[in-house]
């Protein structure tokens with residue numbers, strides 16, 4: 001999971017820009033009249049993010065008394081997503097938060113869309129709230145669907161509020177036989193509460209990260225087999241271990257809980273792999 005800093009634009013500014021070109025004046029005025037409600041929903045969302053209590057946010061079917069869920073979803077679908085729409089500038093700004101277009105939810109895929117952290121079908125007041133919109137790859141967007149958290153440990157991580165990359169929690173392990181199949185898992189660091197560990201495991205499970213990472217690790221092992229075999233044949237197992245440990249150090253410094261960092265940490269500390277398994 002990669003932390004993000006939200007765009008500085010306020011929810012009311014984004015909302016008013018989105019609705020600014022709606023042709024139907026009566027609809028536009030009715031939407032503009034609930035701007036304070038949009039601000040309230042955004043404020044409650046921000047407080048929930050700080051307190052890690054998204055699950056306590058009450059779902060709703062309307063914004064104020066005069067704007068329906070369908071109308072709010074239409075504001076997002078027709079006034080923020082289309083390339084020529086008035087609110088698209090904010091859509092693009094949020095998408096651009098993802099460094100190198102890397103999906104912050106899996107730390108792996110390429111961002112393709114915006115995910116509503118709290119789904120717009122249950123929280124229409126947050127449909128165009130910038131900090132409820134997370135750049136995401138298509139797989140992560142599909143995996144989460146419209147699920148609503150029921151308790152704190154069933155909340156996926158929110159890149160704007162949750163930074164869990166300060167300690168190492170992603171680990172890889174494998175049996176001593178070839179082909180090497182690496183299993184990735186979340187292991188609770190001492191500094192975490194049990195709730196944090198449960199939440200990270202829930203995030204890991206929701207986005208199918210064990211399967212995705214294992215598949216990527218298999219490809220990586222195929223690509224480095226020849227290089228490691230040559231190193232083993234010419235310089236010996238200790239050279240293989242030193243090389244893998246150096247790669248693990250660099251990968252960990254770059255992104256502590258990336259699948260590559262966890263993979264190389266596991267490989268470098270396996271005597272079997274350095275002596276034998278690296279031949280594939």
Ligand SMILES: [Zn+2]
Nearest residue numbers: 103106137140
């Ligand atoms: Zn993703």
